[in-house]
Amino acid sequence: MALPRESASSSVPNDLEPFWMPFTSNRAFKARPRLLSGAKDMHYFTPDGRKILDASAGLWCTNAGHNRAPIVAAIQSQAAEMDFSPTFQFGHPKAFELASRIAQLAPGDLDHVFFCNSGSEAVDTALKIALAYHAVRGNASRVRLIGRERGYHGVGFGGISVGGMVANRKQFGVALAGADHLQTTYNRAEQAYSVGEPEWGAHLADELDRLVALHDASTIAAVIVEPVSGSTAVLPPPKGYLKRLRQICDKHGILLIFDEVITGYGRLGHAFAAERYDVVPDMITFAKGITSGSVPMGGVIARKGIHDAFMKGPDHAIELFHGYTYSAHPLACAAGLATLDLYRDEDLFARAKKMEPIWAQAAMGLKGLPNVLDIRTVGLMAGIDLASKPDAVGLRGYQALENAFHDHDIMFRISGDAIAMSPPLIVTEAQIGEIFDKVAAVIKQVA
Numbered sequence: 537m538a539l540p541r542e543s544a545s546s547s548v549p550n551d552l553e554p555f556w557m558p559f560t561s562n563r564a565f566k567a568r569p570r571l572l573s574g575a576k577d578m579h580y581f582t583p584d585g586r587k588i589l590d591a592s593a594g595l596w597c598t599n600a601g602h603n604r605a606p607i608v609a610a611i612q613s614q615a616a617e618m619d620f621s622p623t624f625q626f627g628h629p630k631a632f633e634l635a636s637r638i639a640q641l642a643p644g645d646l647d648h649v650f651f652c653n654s655g656s657e658a659v660d661t662a663l664k665i666a667l668a669y670h671a672v673r674g675n676a677s678r679v680r681l682i683g684r685e686r687g688y689h690g691v692g693f694g695g696i697s698v699g700g701m702v703a704n705r706k707q708f709g710v711a712l713a714g715a716d717h718l719q720t721t722y723n724r725a726e727q728a729y730s731v732g733e734p735e736w737g738a739h740l741a742d743e744l745d746r747l748v749a750l751h752d753a754s755t756i757a758a759v760i761v762e763p764v765s766g767s768t769a770v771l772p773p774p775k776g777y778l779k780r781l782r783q784i785c786d787k788h789g790i791l792l793i794f795d796e797v798i799t800g801y802g803r804l805g806h807a808f809a810a811e812r813y814d815v816v817p818d819m820i821t822f823a824k825g826i827t828s829g830s831v832p833m834g835g836v837i838a839r840k841g842i843h844d845a846f847m848k849g850p851d852h853a854i855e856l857f858h859g860y861t862y863s864a865h866p867l868a869c870a871a872g873l874a875t876l877d878l879y880r881d882e883d884l885f886a887r888a889k890k891m892e893p894i895w896a897q898a899a900m901g902l903k904g905l906p907n908v909l910d911i912r913t914v915g916l917m918a919g920i921d922l923a924s925k926p927d928a929v930g931l932r933g934y935q936a937l938e939n940a941f942h943d944h945d946i947m948f949r950i951s952g953d954a955i956a957m958s959p960p961l962i963v964t965e966a967q968i969g970e971i972f973d974k975v976a977a978v979i980k981q982v983a
């Protein structure tokens with residue numbers, strides 16, 4: 537059916553209005569847009585030719601830096617060779633190659649990879665695998681999923697059910713029945729200005745025992761946590777917390793899922809946070825850094841025992857009724873392989889580890905600036921809490937973002953009134969200095 541004339545004619549080329557922007561204050565943005573039209577290495581470029589220092593790796597994803605030549609070339613050549621191939625009942629070589637490469641990077645017996653297209657899909661996939669795993673083993677009563685306050689697991693119904701950011705949940709009904717939450721690991725009074733993992737708080741893992749006492753282990757399928765919460769402005773786990781969580785999960789037969797959508801692929805100086813914390817979870821979700829943000833891709837890495845539990849019944853039967861049209865899309869696989877090569881060839885995970893103390897020291901240098909309440913760092917991540925303006929929660933943070941872009945040529949993330957940073961892993965010492973000089977200027981400007 538043809539569109540009504542008014543509607544067709546109301547569409548103006550390059551009008552900002554039709555794009556309903558995600559997680560954006562649309563009216564404020566469209567009143568004073570922040571447009572990006574090019575990128576290279578540590579920088580974005582604006583249509584009017586300004587160079588913006590990228591202190592957030594886009595959205596925590598361009599870990600290798602922007603528009604790296606080998607990744608660009610791999611995508612171009614794959615697009616010319618084969619645009620799409622189904623992975624339902626068919627397969628293409630790069631999908632298998634990439635799964636093998638990812639499995640090699642993962643710790644322990646995490647050796648099977650299920651592909652999807654985003655972090656949200658990865659989370660929902662992991663939660664579904666957890667439920668189905670218990671079902672195929674005859675434990676179908678294990679249906680509860682446990683997340684944590686201040687956790688972010690994307691925007692699918694599974695992810696918001698276990699997620700712990702109130703704004704992402706409150707408008708969308710009751711989500712999945714039976715989800716519950718551990719307490720956040722963050723406590724400013726005990727942890728303020730900790731460099732890396734805070735000393736205080738390992739005991740908070742014991743809350744899982746309390747939830748088990750409340751619900752009974754026989755009803756709980758899985759616990760999902762971000763090893764470091766990213767989206768609530770970088771909350772590193774207290775020392776020993778994740779190990780304790782692993783022990784309690786083991787005691788009760790509960791699966792442990794690490795959501796490594798941000799922490800995966802070098803952010804904490806290792807392929808995965810699981811390695812940094814010496815804990816082998818039952819599943820790892822990943823996205824973002826796998827292609828350095830260049831092509832959408834996500835996935836779940838599962839332990840051998842989880843995968844193998846499904847491999848029964850007649851050979852011709854489908855073992856897991858789950859998948860996406862674009863699971864292991866050829867462009868994403870080509871980008872993923874080129875990205876992993878780049879991480880290896882430039883030793884970027886080790887580089888992140890080497891830069892961590894420099895990064896932490898520069899971040900902590902902002903202590904004492906107006907309205908700064910806490911600074912947290914771990915790996916190449918930093919969170920800075922700013923005091924909210926009276927009666928206008930989020931305004932200071934928004935003004936910081938806006939001033940940073942327009943007046944200081946720098947991009948970072950905000951979460952309410954907190955600033956969050958996670959530069960590409962190629963960041964130099966000089967650029968770390970530049971980032972924190974600019975952030976200091978922004979913080980003074982919004983005082």
Ligand SMILES: Cc1ncc(COP(=O)(O)O)c(C=O)c1O
Binds near residue numbers: 656657659690
């Ligand atoms: C830990 C975590 N899980 C899941 C997601 C969702 O990923 P996506 O936006 O690709 O769906 C994110 C995004 O930032 C994340 O940080």
